[in-house]
Amino acid sequence: MPPTPGDSRAASNAATVLRTVLVHGPVARSDVSALSGLSQAAVSRQTTGLLRSGLLRELPQPGGTGEAAGPGTAGRPRIPLDLHTGAVGGALAAGLHIGVPASNFSLVDLRGHVVARRTLPHTDGPPTPAHLATELGRFLREHGHTTHGHTGTTAERASKPARRPLLGVGAALGGWIRPAEGTVVRHEALGWYDKPLAAELSAALGLPVHLDNHARAVARAEMLFGHPSARRSLVHLFIGNVVDAAFGIEGTVHQGPGAAAGDVAHLPVPESTVRCACGRTGCLQATASDTALGAEAVRLGIVPEPAIGLIVDAAATGDPRADRLLRGRARAVGRAAALLLDVFNPAVLLVSELSSILHEGYLDEIREAATARSHVCDDPARIIGPYAGPAVLTQASATVLLGPLFQDPATAPVLAAATAPTGLSEIAPHTPTRG
Secondary structure, three states: OOOOOOOHHHHHHHHHHHHHHHHHEEEEEHHHHHHHHHHHHHHHHHHHHHHHHOOOOOOOOOOOOOOOOOOOOOOOOEEEEEEEOOOOOOOOOEEEEEEHHHHHHEEEOOOOOOEEEEEEEEOOOOOHHHHHHHHHHHHHOOOOOEEEEEEOOHHHHOOOOEEEEEEEEEEEEOOOEEOOOOOEEEEOOOOEEEEOHHHHHHHHHHEEEEEEEEHHHHHHHHHHHHHHHHHOOEEEEEEOOEEEEEEEEEEEEEEOOOOOOOOOOOEEOOOOEEEEEOOOOOOOOHHHHHHHHHHHHHHHHOOOOOHHHHHHHHHHOOOOOHHHHHHHHHHHHHHHHHHHHHHHHOOEEEEHHHHHHOHHHHHHHHHHHHHHHOOOOOOOEEEOOOOHHHHHHHHHHHHHHHHHHHOOOOOOHHHHHHHOOOOOOOEEOOOOOOO
16 A cells, blocks of 8 residues: 555655656566665565556556566566556646636646646636636536536536546646645735635635645656756746746755745846836846736837737747847846856756747747856756746646655545545546647
């Protein structure tokens, strides 16, 4: 059985096995032992529990049989193991990313693949938690899940195809978030202060909800599923309507006292003369945020409304003014990134910024500006975009839930118990889509 919470050695061994399979799978038990440093007996013991919990599965061999175990080996060492991502029985996490102009819903498997997604524009201003819960619940029911107070008709339940377990909801947004409390301490653009968002969403949905800052969520997703060097150390710089950052080392994302780490809104940008609301000039938020860029694009007549997507589209269709604006922002982001490179000297610096995600040329501008100013980094390859590309936020929000699972797989049955009285909630499979 999976280890019980508090059994630290067993939990650590189970997490080691699960992460080894994540990185190297499909992989045989005997190879898990060699790769992880655990004994074959420990691997066999933890594998049994992880198979039973549904987090791992054995893959069929050609001809339907696996290689027999040899003398003195534990279990069946040559049958490949992999994370259970199958269309029948493979667990999913729901993701909710709450942005200023829109929110995104997603369903994500144990390998971080987005298998379903939907965007909810905020056409009437900032959303309320009740509205988000209503729309997320509708999204989940469209894909076969029963949410709190909505069981569906007998005919609807009978028509559902084979089911997939749903672990719960990971939610991410900008601003100051305290994950342990599930509280939004401060999000100025949404007008939320000391808001118990996780509890409100959980009560409305009848599902466990884990909450974190989106910069930390993206950092955790990159460490789990993305660039191999990110597992050693990374700094993540998020440029959107909210500008913030996250730092991770050896698979752990730093939060700091009060979970306040990552506030870089007022990080000085060399050469910037933009006036900030704080009274100073050159702050990163005032210089490079989507809000600042959108306002400038409207002032210059590039776009009719301050939407970053419209600016990127205008540049892509040949508007030189939009291209200059985006390249100017990229260079400002690069100069700020140089400061972070010099302070932390991470293995990789991850930048989430829409134009550079969609078009490599803007990422090259960031790289050039950063390496020109950094005193410790002259390798532009250390500055990367998110591996998930445009799907980064829909995937990372679900990772708020999946991250703790890979740290302690014993949380899986706890989440299951919180989701439904008889075990994991069930959700119909969905054809994978590109993020």
